[in-house]
Amino acid sequence: MDIGINLATAADSWKVVKRAEELGYTRVWFYDTHMLNADVFVGMAAAAMVTSKIRLGTGVLIPSNRIAPVAANALASVNALAPGRVDFGISTGSTARSTMGLGPVKLSAMAEYIQIVRALLRGETVEWECEGERRKIRFLNPEIGAINIADPIPLHISAAGPRAPADGGVRRRLDRADRQRGRRLSRYRGDEPGLARCRAKSRGSYLDRRGRRLRAGGRRAL
Amino acid sequence: MLAEGEPYDSPRAKAIAGPHAMISLHNQVEAAEAGFTRPPMPPHLLPLLGRYRELYLTYQPPEARYLTNHRGHLMFLKPEEEHLCTAELIAATTFTGTKPALRERLRALRDAGFSHFSITIRDGHSETLEEWVAVFEGV
Numbered sequence: 373m374d375i376g377i378n379l380a381t382a383a384d385s386w387k388v389v390k391r392a393e394e395l396g397y398t399r400v401w402f403y404d405t406h407m408l409n410a411d412v413f414v415g416m417a418a419a420a421m422v423t424s425k426i427r428l429g430t431g432v433l434i435p436s437n438r439i440a441p442v443a444a445n446a447l448a449s450v451n452a453l454a455p456g457r458v459d460f461g462i463s464t465g466s467t468a469r470s471t472m473g474l475g476p477v478k479l480s481a482m483a484e485y486i487q488i489v490r491a492l493l494r495g496e497t498v499e500w501e502c503e504g505e506r507r508k509i510r511f512l513n514p515e516i517g518a519i520n521i522a523d524p525i526p527l528h529i530s531a532a533g534p535r536a537p538a539d540g541g542v543r544r545r546l547d548r549a550d551r552q553r554g555r556r557l558s559r560y561r562g563d564e565p566g567l568a569r570c571r572a573k574s575r576g577s578y579l580d581r582r583g584r585r586l587r588a589g590g591r592r593a594l
Numbered sequence: 595m596l597a598e599g600e601p602y603d604s605p606r607a608k609a610i611a612g613p614h615a616m617i618s619l620h621n622q623v624e625a626a627e628a629g630f631t632r633p634p635m636p637p638h639l640l641p642l643l644g645r646y647r648e649l650y651l652t653y654q655p656p657e658a659r660y661l662t663n664h665r666g667h668l669m670f671l672k673p674e675e676e677h678l679c680t681a682e683l684i685a686a687t688t689f690t691g692t693k694p695a696l697r698e699r700l701r702a703l704r705d706a707g708f709s710h711f712s713i714t715i716r717d718g719h720s721e722t723l724e725e726w727v728a729v730f731e732g733v
Contacts, residue, residue: 373700373703373704373708373709373710373711373730373733374709374710374711375710375711375712375713375726375730376710376711376712376713377712377713377714377715377723378712378713378714378715379714379715380668380669380714380717382717387720388715388720388723391720391723392715392723395723395724395727396727397723399710399712401712403668405667407664408664408667408668408669431712466621467664467667467668470621470624470660470663470664471660471661471664471667472660473658473660475628475630
């Protein structure tokens, strides 16, 4: 079992991340909660500059916080500072939205967001809806090195909610999108680039004082 | 991680695990007020939930209680909610225990197929990094 840490992102989170790497932690997940904490990508970028092994992930990014092309750009920018060490964690949103009086975004909206971000990170031209119109977009000059889309950025989907992707809905939608593009479904299985995973979170389980689960609420990783 | 004999609601435990425990109350009450359904809490925690709801209804303005409800979320306890962060709540909603107990629970997760486990490092408590390394080493 590999071990990681979760952080309420601060501009100086890099101090904790640096120490975590020295102690052997393999991953850090930065909260994307902009009304409570510092910007997730500022925290990740600063940590990237002082570490060399630990993986840096959005834990988790919320679709409505920034448009999909900007999220893809931010992930690819941190990936330029920490090549191959970046993880794209995402959910429909809990704290980041409830702090503004909003509920989660729809699973279908998250699935479309994921498709756009991942297509951009693959260097593809993708259709993206903005201001009521669908437009074709892509990174125009990724070869100049300002961003890094060559090293894969694995996807992790939070499975903590009551209609979590563990039911397969988001995965089915991603598979369907790939079928439409004529891609092999196996892109989402195994450990190759493009893997879609579901993070299992134990929130939702209640325990007695001896750690025994009182009510099944956690989900196993897919 | 608790020292042997340390209660779940020691000042240190409340500072580190308390913010995580309290969000179960924050979220339950807010969801109920908004008409969303959430998995119910165990019966022994319902009185606590009722007391938090009374506190929640004092937050102003009424149309934006979330501004107070989520202050300090996963970081610190609000002064007015400290008394609601009980040993029972921490025990039931967080991964808190003595080193042997935590190791036992981690082994159970590992055996159930979990491949990754991450802990929340509370701001100002980076010493928990070292504590948890010692826990993981014994799993």
